[in-house]
Amino acid sequence: MSTQEQKPKNQTETDTESADEDIIAASSPQQRRLREKRGREIESPKETAEQEDTYHLKVFRYDPEVADKQEPRFDDFHVPYRQGMTVLDALIYARDRFDSSLTFRHSCRQAICGSDAFFINGRQRLGCRTQLSDLEEPVRVEPLPHQEVVKDLVVDMEHFYDQMEAVEPYFQTNELPEGELEEQRQSRENHEKIKMSTRCIWCAACYSSCNIAAGDNEYLGPAAINKAYRFAMDEREGEDLKQHRMRIIEQEHGVWRCQTQFSCTMVCPKDIPLTEHIQELKREAVKNNLKFW
Amino acid sequence: MSQSYNRGLVEDFGRWREFSAGMWAWIFHKFTGWVLVGYLFTHIAVLSTALSGEILYTETIRALESLLIVRILEVGLLAVAVFHILNGLRLLLVDLGIGLEAQDKSFYASLVLTGAIVVASVPTFVAGVF
Ligand code: SF4
Ligand code: FES
Numbered sequence: 001m002s003t004q005e006q007k008p009k010n011q012t013e014t015d016t017e018s019a020d021e022d023i024i025a026a027s028s029p030q031q032r033r034l035r036e037k038r039g040r041e042i043e044s045p046k047e048t049a050e051q052e053d054t055y056h057l058k059v060f061r062y063d064p065e066v067a068d069k070q071e072p073r074f075d076d077f078h079v080p081y082r083q084g085m086t087v088l089d090a091l092i093y094a095r096d097r098f099d100s101s102l103t104f105r106h107s108c109r110q111a112i113c114g115s116d117a118f119f120i121n122g123r124q125r126l127g128c129r130t131q132l133s134d135l136e137e138p139v140r141v142e143p144l145p146h147q148e149v150v151k152d153l154v155v156d157m158e159h160f161y162d163q164m165e166a167v168e169p170y171f172q173t174n175e176l177p178e179g180e181l182e183e184q185r186q187s188r189e190n191h192e193k194i195k196m197s198t199r200c201i202w203c204a205a206c207y208s209s210c211n212i213a214a215g216d217n218e219y220l221g222p223a224a225i226n227k228a229y230r231f232a233m234d235e236r237e238g239e240d241l242k243q244h245r246m247r248i249i250e251q252e253h254g255v256w257r258c259q260t261q262f263s264c265t266m267v268c269p270k271d272i273p274l275t276e277h278i279q280e281l282k283r284e285a286v287k288n289n290l291k292f293w
Numbered sequence: 294m295s296q297s298y299n300r301g302l303v304e305d306f307g308r309w310r311e312f313s314a315g316m317w318a319w320i321f322h323k324f325t326g327w328v329l330v331g332y333l334f335t336h337i338a339v340l341s342t343a344l345s346g347e348i349l350y351t352e353t354i355r356a357l358e359s360l361l362i363v364r365i366l367e368v369g370l371l372a373v374a375v376f377h378i379l380n381g382l383r384l385l386l387v388d389l390g391i392g393l394e395a396q397d398k399s400f401y402a403s404l405v406l407t408g409a410i411v412v413a414s415v416p417t418f419v420a421g422v423f
Contacts, residue, residue, distance in 0.1 A: 122311030211316070260387050262315030262396055275315075276393045283390065 054078040056138040057090055059102065063151050072149075074140075075099070081132060087141060088116055088127035091153075104153035111269060114201030117208070118153055119145055124205035124267040144208035160204045163221050167228040167248055175238035190235045197230040197277055199270040206264035206274055218253040222264035222274040225255055229277040232284070243288075250285040258282070314397035318380055325377040332370055361419075368418050372411045379403035 057077040063069035077094040079085075088106055095102040105115040109128045116127040119142040121135050132139065147155035177184055206222040207213050213221040220228070231237060232245040249255050255278055264274040312320070339357070343350040357363045383399045386392055392399065 211319075259319055260315065260384065260396075261319045263313065266313050266315070273393065275387075275396075276390065279388060279390050279393070282388070 053081045055081050055085070055090060055132050057087075057094065058138045058140045059091070059094070059153070060142040060149075061102075061152055062149055063101070063103075065151075075102075076138070085132050086128050087118070087120055087125070087130045087132060087135070087139065090132060090139070091127060091141065101152075103151045112201060114203035117144055117203040117205040117269070119143065119208070124209050126203060126205070126269045129269050144204060146208050146210075146214040147204070155204075155208075157204060159217070160207050160221070160223070161202075163207070163219075163224040164202060164227060167220060167224045167231075168245075169224075169227040169231070171231065171234070171237065173237045173241055175236075175240075184236050186234070186236055190233075194230050194233050196272050197226050197233070199272055200226055200230075201270060203269060205267045205269060209263040209267045211261060211263065212257050212259055216253060216257055219257040220249075220254055222258075222268075222278065225249065225258070225278050225281065226272055226274050229281055232281065246285060246288050249281050250288070255281045255285060314400045318383070318396075318400040318403075321376060322380050322384070325373040325380075328370075328373045329377060332373075364419050368411060368415060371414055371418070372407055375410050376403060376407040379406055 055078070057079060058074045059077060060072065061069065061075045062072040077090070077098055079090040079093050082089075086109075088109060091102065091104055092106070095104075104118070104127070106127065107113040107115050111126050111129040114126075117124055118127050119125075120127070120130055121140055124144060127141075141153065143149045143153045143155045147157070147160070150156050173184070200223055202223065204223065206226075210219075210222055213219045228245055228249050232242055232249065237245075258275070258278045260275055260279070262275050265272075265276070268274055339353060340350075342353045380400070380403050383396070383403055386399070387396060
């Protein structure tokens with residue numbers, strides 16, 4: 001249910017590690033979790049006895065189409081707690097059992113589709129990646145700040161997507177390799193460099209946390225700049241395209257708007273070092289334009 | 294699409310309790326910057342009394358320095374300037390891409406250092422008004 005502690009396997013590990021896996025299997029985290037699980041199963045009768053263990057959720061409600069609900073308010077839900085329950089699980093429970101009009105986006109439930117970023121207890125988080133047990137009660141769930149609310153927890157993402165599209169978030173090059181069937185290979189070092197930036201799931205948590213993006217509607221925002229970084233730093237695109245991308249990045253509402261509040265880096269559920277990437281692009285832009293003669 | 298609801302300012306500074314270190318650093322930096330700009334004008338005003346003669350200038354400075362409130366404001370000015378300098382150095386490092394993981398710690402460090410310097414300066418500033 002929870003995806004919080006799961007590290008994406010195979011993505012970062014080197015071959016040596018997988019070879020070692022058999023040796024340390026007996027003491028591996030998986031084995032430990034399995035042992036703990038067995039332990040829990042024995043305890044479970046006791047757990048059912050204290051089933052009354054509920055979590056108190058305060059959920060933002062707003063519906064422009066129903067006369068009584070046009071004034072935003074908070075609804076209280078008391079959701080019975082199961083081990084490993086995430087905020088998204090609790091919302092789904094509340095919707096299915098208590099109020100079927102409760103509206104929110106979600107899909108994958110494993111932190112990969114990026115549709116359920118909410119403002120939970122004062123911070124932008126993915127509902128499916130946030131354990132209830134990590135939060136203080138009452139758990140306050142609100143739609144993402146700085147975006148217009150369409151209904152309940154659903155915000156209008158259109159502007160965010162526009163900004164993402166504005167940096168041309170797709171691979172393009174005019175330096176094709178010789179030979180028709182030749183592949184475009186990337187060096188390992190270059191992949192390491194852009195690896196973190198490829199992990200973005202377009203959840204808009206960072207964008208919502210950014211004060212500058214809130215005040216300047218044209219600012220590209222952290223996610224879009226990170227996308228631009230992902231391609232600008234990709235050596236396979238070649239020099240021409242790099243210049244093209246730098247022009248987008250260093251325009252007035254591009255990287256220079258960032259004032260290093262670090263809010264985006266704090267909230268990114270994929271742990272992308274956004275501020276670092278923006279700062280690196282700023283330095284690239286300076287190097288690009290500074291000529292000594 | 295149906296009309297949507299904009300929550301306005303509530304979601305900005307009404308949330309100050311939830312701000313993180315980097316955000317506070319940004320706010321303080323802006324604030325101290327504006328205070329320093331404001332001080333610059335009073336500074337120029339006081340200094341330009343020298344245009345009407347040495348005596349007037351000396352008298353103005355003496356009169357100002359004998360007021361307790363001015364002494365207290367001077368301590369405040371020092372606090373503001375020191376923080377702005379230290380956080381400026383921090384931002385310089387951030388711009389150079391050095392120690393971005395420690396940005397919150399360097400903010401706390403500049404706060405503590407500012408506090409220490411200000412406390413240490415109090416005797417010097419208030420000497421002679423009482
Ligand atoms: S950079 Fe991080 S917070 Fe921003 S949209 Fe991508 S995954 Fe979400
Ligand atoms: S439901 Fe897909 S990211 Fe949370």
